[in-house]
Amino acid sequence: MTRLRAPDKADFGSRLRSAAVTARVGMWLGICFGICFVTGLVSHWSQLPQPPIPVPTSPSWGYTLTQGLHVVTGTAAIPLLLVKLWSVYPKLFARPPMGSARRLAVHGAERLSIGVLVAAAIFELATGLANASQWYPWSFSFRSTHYAVAWVAIGALVVHVAVKLPTIRQALDADLEDGGLDRPSVGASTGGLSRRGLLRATWAAAGVAVLATAGNTVGWLRDVSVLAVRSGEGPQGVPINKSAIAARVTDTALDLTYRLTVAYGGREVSLSRDELAGMEQATEELPIACVEGWSASGSWRGVRVRDLLALVEAPDGSDVEVTSLQPSGPYRVTTLPANFASDPRSLLALQLGGEPLAIDHGYPCRIIAPNRPGVLQTKWVSRLEVLP
Amino acid sequence: MTRVLLGLTGAVAAAYGGLLLLDNGFGDLVDVATWLVAGVLLHDLVLAPLVIVLVVVAARFLPDAWRAPAAAALVVLGSVTLLAIPVLGRFGERADNPTLLDRSYWAGWALIVGLTLLTTALTITVRARSARPGRVTDP
Numbered sequence: 001m002t003r004l005r006a007p008d009k010a011d012f013g014s015r016l017r018s019a020a021v022t023a024r025v026g027m028w029l030g031i032c033f034g035i036c037f038v039t040g041l042v043s044h045w046s047q048l049p050q051p052p053i054p055v056p057t058s059p060s061w062g063y064t065l066t067q068g069l070h071v072v073t074g075t076a077a078i079p080l081l082l083v084k085l086w087s088v089y090p091k092l093f094a095r096p097p098m099g100s101a102r103r104l105a106v107h108g109a110e111r112l113s114i115g116v117l118v119a120a121a122i123f124e125l126a127t128g129l130a131n132a133s134q135w136y137p138w139s140f141s142f143r144s145t146h147y148a149v150a151w152v153a154i155g156a157l158v159v160h161v162a163v164k165l166p167t168i169r170q171a172l173d174a175d176l177e178d179g180g181l182d183r184p185s186v187g188a189s190t191g192g193l194s195r196r197g198l199l200r201a202t203w204a205a206a207g208v209a210v211l212a213t214a215g216n217t218v219g220w221l222r223d224v225s226v227l228a229v230r231s232g233e234g235p236q237g238v239p240i241n242k243s244a245i246a247a248r249v250t251d252t253a254l255d256l257t258y259r260l261t262v263a264y265g266g267r268e269v270s271l272s273r274d275e276l277a278g279m280e281q282a283t284e285e286l287p288i289a290c291v292e293g294w295s296a297s298g299s300w301r302g303v304r305v306r307d308l309l310a311l312v313e314a315p316d317g318s319d320v321e322v323t324s325l326q327p328s329g330p331y332r333v334t335t336l337p338a339n340f341a342s343d344p345r346s347l348l349a350l351q352l353g354g355e356p357l358a359i360d361h362g363y364p365c366r367i368i369a370p371n372r373p374g375v376l377q378t379k380w381v382s383r384l385e386v387l388p
Numbered sequence: 389m390t391r392v393l394l395g396l397t398g399a400v401a402a403a404y405g406g407l408l409l410l411d412n413g414f415g416d417l418v419d420v421a422t423w424l425v426a427g428v429l430l431h432d433l434v435l436a437p438l439v440i441v442l443v444v445v446a447a448r449f450l451p452d453a454w455r456a457p458a459a460a461a462l463v464v465l466g467s468v469t470l471l472a473i474p475v476l477g478r479f480g481e482r483a484d485n486p487t488l489l490d491r492s493y494w495a496g497w498a499l500i501v502g503l504t505l506l507t508t509a510l511t512i513t514v515r516a517r518s519a520r521p522g523r524v525t526d527p
Binding site for chain 2: 075078079082083085086089092115116118119120122123126127129130132133134135136137138139140141144145147148149150151152153154155156157158159160161162163165192193194197198200201202204205208209212213226227228229230231233234235239240241242243245246360
């Protein structure tokens with residue numbers, strides 16, 4: 001009678017679980033993670049009131065591009081990570097080297113670094129995927145935690161590449177079918193899927209994943225992207241992220257006594273919506289691009305922010321604090337950095353697509369500026385205060 | 389030398405991320421740790437063994453010529469189904485925002501499954517026709 005025992009590395013005989021496959025899938029996974037990390041930094045900095053590197057206002061579609069790339073490469077990374085982990089699964093059952101304390105310590109350290117990498121990688125992809133559909137089955141703040149774990153993931157990835165560099169080089173230089181780096185337990189081909197076949201299936205899976213979701217930000221893919229979080233429809237042709245009901249502004253936004261306050265130092269100007277509409281109006285074609293990776297372009301019409309700031313004789317080059325009518329929420333008060341406030345394309349929009357803003361788009365008026373994350377395009381604006 | 393520098397850079401970046409995590413309160417930190425560990429356990433103890441069982445069963449019951457195309461179909465459908473979970477379950481749906489999750493996701497998923505199976509069936513048929521004795525199949 002055979003006794004039940006824990007599996008061993010030597011129990012895995014598939015030729016597909018080979019460094020030849022791992023290195024090739026891993027390279028593309030690494031590229032995806034690299035793009036995700038850099039575009040994630042851009043997004044993080046764009047949301048800081050005082051970014052370490054000033055975020056430019058041009059091109060206006062900059063954030064649409066970087067955040068679209070962030071979500072597309074993150075989505076493509078899901079099949080890549082699954083196949084990568086599958087290809088190295090036998091290593092999970094490698095027996096620790098007993099006898100030498102030093103070798104045991106090195107083995108333990110490598111195990112730990114891999115554990116951190118796998119945990120951080122799965123965490124980033126899972127939380128990012130859930131966030132794209134506004135699903136939050138956790139208590140922590142998505143934004144700050146996704147950002148912190150991104151540093152852990154990219155750091156552990158760099159350590160992993162440093163450790164494995166000779167193997168990676170050898171595997172990528174050798175032919176895909178080369179067995180030089182295989183485990184001794186690997187048998188001869190048994191007919192099923194070849195290594196090339198597995199790689200092609202992996203690229204196909206990544207391709208299907210991207211095509212099925214990228215329509216959120218790539219307009220012409222909209223009809224193909226059957227799993228996209230949004231169809232792109234919405235009031236006035238633009239989807240919304242936070243409704244007036246969710247923001248609890250349905251009464252205050254429609255109140256006839258609404259006034260916008262513009263303040264600088266001791267000066268304050270109070271304007272009704274009609275008075276705003278009586279000022280010089282400008283029309284700008286600008287995208288709304290959200291952190292969740294969807295974007296939509298709209299034709300916005302309203303007053304230039306810098307014209308409003310001129311009413312209180314604010315000096316050029318000042319940051320502006322924007323306050324919304326919404327009673328609470330992390331984005332109730334936001335900062336519009338000086339370069340955005342003085343950009344002529346930055347509007348306090350009153351209209352979208354030739355009609356007054358729908359309440360879900362921020363009636364009576366909202367901020368719309370080029371190259372900004374959607375959460376900072378503050379809706380239902382009640383106050384603009386020029387910061388000293 | 390390059391590898392040592394690379395390794396140190398990575399370790400510093402990871403440690404910085406760890407420090408950033410500590411900004412969370414204790415309760416949230418426990419939640420973060422739970423999610424970090426749960427992801428690994430779900431993969432290593434549930435998903436990976438499930439795939440192994442699936443492959444063993446499929447290898448026993450599928451004709452030899454079907455094995456490679458079926459494995460390729462599993463890679464595509466398995467990963468796409470996994471990443472479709474949030475939209476299929478509509479967990480983030482909100483009554484006040486009809487612009488979110490506004491597609492028929494099960495129909496979309498069924499379409500992807502149908503097209504993948506169709507491609508798989510076509511591959512098997514084409515290969516069966518062009519198969520010569522001794523020829524190695526390569527999908």
